[in-house]
Amino acid sequence: MPRSTNSQREMVDGLPLFDHHCHGVIEYDLSAAEFESLISESSRPAAPGTTRFDSQIGVQVLSQCAPVLGAERFCSPTAYLDARAALGADEVDRRLLKAARLTTLGVDTGHAAGLITGPERLGELAGATAHEVVRLESLAEGVAHTMRAEENPLPPSRDNAALFLQKLEDPLDMRLARAIGVKSIAAYRYGLDFLAARPATDEVIAAAVEFLSQPATMRLDDPVLIRHLLWLAIDRKQVIQLHIGYGDDDVDLHRCNPLLLTELLRTTRDTGARFALLHCYPFVREAGYLADVYEHVYFDVGLAINYTGSHSPRVIAESLELAPFGKILFSTDAFGLPELYFVGAQLFRRGLAEVLDYYQREWGWPDHYCRKVAELMCYDNAARLYGVDDRKN
Amino acid sequence: MPRSTNSQREMVDGLPLFDHHCHGVIEYDLSAAEFESLISESSRPAAPGTTRFDSQIGVQVLSQCAPVLGAERFCSPTAYLDARAALGADEVDRRLLKAARLTTLGVDTGHAAGLITGPERLGELAGATAHEVVRLESLAEGVAHTMRAEENPLPPSRDNAALFLQKLEDPLDMRLARAIGVKSIAAYRYGLDFLAARPATDEVIAAAVEFLSQPATMRLDDPVLIRHLLWLAIDRKQVIQLHIGYGDDDVDLHRCNPLLLTELLRTTRDTGARFALLHCYPFVREAGYLADVYEHVYFDVGLAINYTGSHSPRVIAESLELAPFGKILFSTDAFGLPELYFVGAQLFRRGLAEVLDYYQREWGWPDHYCRKVAELMCYDNAARLYGVDDRKN
């Protein structure tokens, strides 16, 4: 990348990186259409007459990833996809994941688990240590599926509802024995404008009865059940990752402003639970405010970094406006494509180095303080939050 | 303009420009007070002790337009208005409209049509090809006025309501035979928080009865009628321009966030209709998100460009954060003053060139790709969307 070298880039490049929120990678060869669909949050193909490559993320792939795969920088989409096909999925995955130079991964295992690798395999491909993050809604849906598999049709009685609620806790506790935290997609399933309070048992039972009476899809989108799951995690003093803001087109973005969580955050200050707000675009300043005033709130601008591409240094700079430096995390939110881990990591390194370079050049920050803030954001904050440190000494 | 030359400015300057949303120009001489009122979205004079010239748009007029009229760059407001008066409205219109170098115009004919030129005359003055954009609310109000002119008082009966609704469709179809799309000011008349669904016939009739019972002003602000008009346009697979965000002071800006349209956009994906979100300030990032995830959504940051002036390069840069490059349009939203077409076009050219120069300088974009993105935003996207191409070969 031209001009990517600045006074801080080398320092940042040398630091280990803790990607606290990503998904698995796809291990099979992709068609052009499949590839395009994975460099967009839309559920539909690009508009007629346009291509997904004509976008910030598309440009990043063609300019940054192409050389890693032996193609020419800024080659055509066709040339890029040809290079990809010639190497095969496994080699592409290995090259790009290695090039991302990630040390620790927090892997959300709750989405499309059948299509992508699990944490262990991802860690192996990336040369990193991978830790699971348990998606609450998927876990609950899995429990319901199992119950139905055992008894079909499953009568949606209060007894079965109570059984369902009881059966949630064992697998949750079992997985939390190794996982580093939980994830909720309340934003997708309902919005962030749910009530903050722990729901009453009767409400939860009634909601579970309703949920169990659904047809086979078993999509958990009831706000009472979502709250119940969140409070299970709060009671366990977990780090709770929350999808915030921008994402797939089934989100109602105006109901995903993190400020809607204010009452929940106020209520949970003294519980031991902590919250990691994910992505947060375009609510970056709002997330920074919450991380400033609530001591148990952390956030990242992952996903937004990849999709704003050349403008990601500005997004990263905004994340440093109000938030204490000890509360900002790094993630790629990569899913499926190894390109997304690599681009996400490189853009974060570059954007962070640019901001620090600005601080030094314009505000006189000494080297040691630039380094300290970089260490916090690249690894230390996540290590402290999750109680995990995989760095070699 | 100092420093306006950069590696991309000459290239951008050479491209044809499709201003997909503007209004007519005033052809009579203006008083100082009239001129000031036209460089602001406020319905009131400037605060005591201040002048509208002390603003971003004021500075643009005094610095950019003055030399076109033979006045000194950064002259005083008085000197500027004197130069304007000495030349006369016709010469001022011609000079500034020509200097804007616009190739194609989409002209909203629904606001203050008596004060300003129609599309044909505007095209003539500007040396451009002008196409009409039909404002839905004005068309409906016109039909009601005609009915009342024929029978006064007009009994607000269900029969008259049905007649009114039926009489809407003929002139709409007739004008759409030549027009390139429609425009709705739902944002002004109600807000964007209307229901998405097509309204039931009975609801529409009842709303029409109510509307026809109004006194002479016949201001169409009923959300059911607004939805009816929008669905007429959706059924006709039109490009629907929607006012979004910032504008005159009769807007409730917090009800003009384009995210409030999410359900309407979701519902209309497969109808053939497309949406062009206009202005979008300060909801630029939100508009970019919608253009990214919804294949039938396009947007511009016109109006905001003029009124943010020296800061418009930042607003233009933000419009390129998330949105695919094939979904971003150009407009001036100019009304009345020829200055607004000229400044709007010049600021867009400069801001776009600056962003592209940044991409090349900092991210290595090759010339051909800078040119491609510029062509998309200056003309190709609008030509593809509206099915209109007036470029000479």
Add this chain to the structure above:
Amino acid sequence: MPRSTNSQREMVDGLPLFDHHCHGVIEYDLSAAEFESLISESSRPAAPGTTRFDSQIGVQVLSQCAPVLGAERFCSPTAYLDARAALGADEVDRRLLKAARLTTLGVDTGHAAGLITGPERLGELAGATAHEVVRLESLAEGVAHTMRAEENPLPPSRDNAALFLQKLEDPLDMRLARAIGVKSIAAYRYGLDFLAARPATDEVIAAAVEFLSQPATMRLDDPVLIRHLLWLAIDRKQVIQLHIGYGDDDVDLHRCNPLLLTELLRTTRDTGARFALLHCYPFVREAGYLADVYEHVYFDVGLAINYTGSHSPRVIAESLELAPFGKILFSTDAFGLPELYFVGAQLFRRGLAEVLDYYQREWGWPDHYCRKVAELMCYDNAARLYGVDDRKN
């Protein structure tokens, strides 16, 4: 500060500054924990493993204030606090307040009055002329406390309510004889989504009965009473300062968007009252819009300047996007620490100079116009708005 010199810095540095909204300073020696709590809007200590010094404001203190106290630029927090302790509160206050070079102060006397200096003493320490700004909610709470002190328990009757409402007006008028305006913290006590209309007498009486029946804390958070207080100020054609946006963690930030005031602003255009929106982060663009379209609206980005530190030039630039230059004010919102006046003033000078330097370098603004805009924002706008001018000729 490195690079702080630019073509406009010297000019801006030479201008008097009108800090239209600040609080008193603390005159006693502070513990480390007290100091940390005063460089944050949070009501809690920093998260475990972090310090409030690792933040934008922390860096400003260590880099800008340290030399004023004889410590090394970018010293450690401990070294800074040691230097502070060695000098003693009085000397620290004097040095930093003098270094802020403020000419006129508008002092909100309604918060924690027992801990901090009053206006007169603050003015003395700062070498500035200080004027009171009367906080409406505190005044009303004070009246209620006095009534209860005279008769305890105070029967919450309609008679006492009427008496309470009547007793508000005398001290208000008395203090307004000298004060330059009022302040309301409706944002903290309720949110900005209150009804715009003047409340009916019966409603107000009922709300006052309820308020007087409260236990000893007497926290005025009823929206009807808040509106009553605002309308008392509107009737008196006051400048009404309103807390907007970011602040302590008892604010619901999503209910503090200034756009929620739209109806109130529309309703009060012709009353003679004027509104000064304070802070406005992250709603800077929204505030600029309101200042543009409503002739009686002014705003500042104080508080946000201190807390965004190295990024404050961007925040200041955003405040100049849409707003007329004659409507933008300066404040520090400093409370307690003399550091906050000094840093707030220095950051504003620097950010303003940077924006003006950009205008000159990139857009050709002549020196005289840069100076004019600087004078407006530093002093003239506030002087015109408040009818106060303390500049020596």
